[in-house]
Amino acid sequence: MNGKKSGEFEEFSGLAERLGRADFSGESRVKDVLRESLLGRVEKRSRRSAFVWLLPAAAAAALLLFVNIRHRPGPGAALAAAYNLPADGYGQCGRQGLEDYMAEGRF
Amino acid sequence: MGFEELYDQYFARIYNYIRYRVIARDAADDLVSAVFEKVLDKYDSFDPGRYGLEPWLFAIARNTLNDHFRRAKVRGWFSISDREENIASAESVEGAAQKHEENALLLKALAGLTEAERELIAMKFTLGMTNRDIAGETGLGESNVGVTLFRAMKKLKETLGPETL
Numbered sequence: 001m002n003g004k005k006s007g008e009f010e011e012f013s014g015l016a017e018r019l020g021r022a023d024f025s026g027e028s029r030v031k032d033v034l035r036e037s038l039l040g041r042v043e044k045r046s047r048r049s050a051f052v053w054l055l056p057a058a059a060a061a062a063l064l065l066f067v068n069i070r071h072r073p074g075p076g077a078a079l080a081a082a083y084n085l086p087a088d089g090y091g092q093c094g095r096q097g098l099e100d101y102m103a104e105g106r107f
Numbered sequence: 108m109g110f111e112e113l114y115d116q117y118f119a120r121i122y123n124y125i126r127y128r129v130i131a132r133d134a135a136d137d138l139v140s141a142v143f144e145k146v147l148d149k150y151d152s153f154d155p156g157r158y159g160l161e162p163w164l165f166a167i168a169r170n171t172l173n174d175h176f177r178r179a180k181v182r183g184w185f186s187i188s189d190r191e192e193n194i195a196s197a198e199s200v201e202g203a204a205q206k207h208e209e210n211a212l213l214l215k216a217l218a219g220l221t222e223a224e225r226e227l228i229a230m231k232f233t234l235g236m237t238n239r240d241i242a243g244e245t246g247l248g249e250s251n252v253g254v255t256l257f258r259a260m261k262k263l264k265e266t267l268g269p270e271t272l
Contacts, residue, residue: 012260015267019232022213024126025119030136035114038147042110 108160110150114143120233121168127229128172130218138175142168165234169244176222216266224259231256 009016025031108116121142126135145167153163217225230236230244238256242249 009257009260012264015260015264016232018213019228019263022210022232023119023123024132024135024210024214025122027126027132027210028122028136028139029132030140031118031122034140034143035118038114038143039111041147 110147113146113150113160113164117164118143121164124165124168124229124233125172126214127217127233128222128225129175130214134175138171142171145171161234165230165236166244212267216263219266220259220262224255224262227252227256228259228263 118139122135122139125138125142126132129135129138146164149167153160158166217228220228226245227241230241231238236244238249238252241247241252245252247255
């Protein structure tokens with residue numbers, strides 16, 4: 001955007017030049033205060049956004065906590081645990097599930 | 108470009124554009140604050156691929172000013188013509204005259220123009236827009252823009268006098 005074409009306002013060249021160079025911004029009473037206030041807002045906003053990524057994690061943690069509290073294992077849970085398969089991948093009979101055809105050789 | 112850089116680079120141009128149009132310093136200070144607050148609020152959603160930065164900034168400044176004039180008209184501050192505004196502007200200019208005589212004379216001359224003429228002068232000389240850009244923004248014909256600018260320049264030259272140019 002460069003408004004002045006060469007030859008434009010030839011009869012007003014002095015005036016056009018004066019209008020182009022006139023700068024009133026030094027007379028503004030708000031220039032520095034406004035700058036400070038707006039940059040303060042920018043900084044506050046960026047500080048806030050630095051923690052935004054934590055929100056989903058915090059929400060998930062809160063949900064898990066809530067679910068754990070709601071579903072406390074009852075007295076039967078300890079008894080039921082005794083009938084669960086051991087965590088080694090083999091059942092109590094040494095089979096790794098019903099699909100474990102190789103188990104035959106082990107018996 | 109960060110907001111800090113944008114502010115430093117464009118404050119003067121936006122302020123001068125506003126000052127050319129409203130003349131009074133206090134009003135210009137209020138309006139420039141409103142403009143940069145809007146710019147900051149919208150800066151995150153600004154899409155440089157869609158608009159250039161300058162047209163986007165100048166559009167915000169122009170819309171803010173137009174709202175200001177619309178509200179002023181509704182409140183009746185403009186009365187029937189621009190006469191009262193010009194008188195008030197001339198008074199506020201008198202106060203600034205001691206400090207910045209040259210600027211004050213220019214502002215006083217600008218206050219003698221109609222609002223429409225001041226708008227075109229401001230777009231031309233502070234924002235550096237071409238007659239075609241101005242026509243596109245204001246909805247006026249390009250030749251109409253040229254004629255209005257010529258008439259405004261003539262008025263300014265008569266008011267300022269050859270010795271002040």
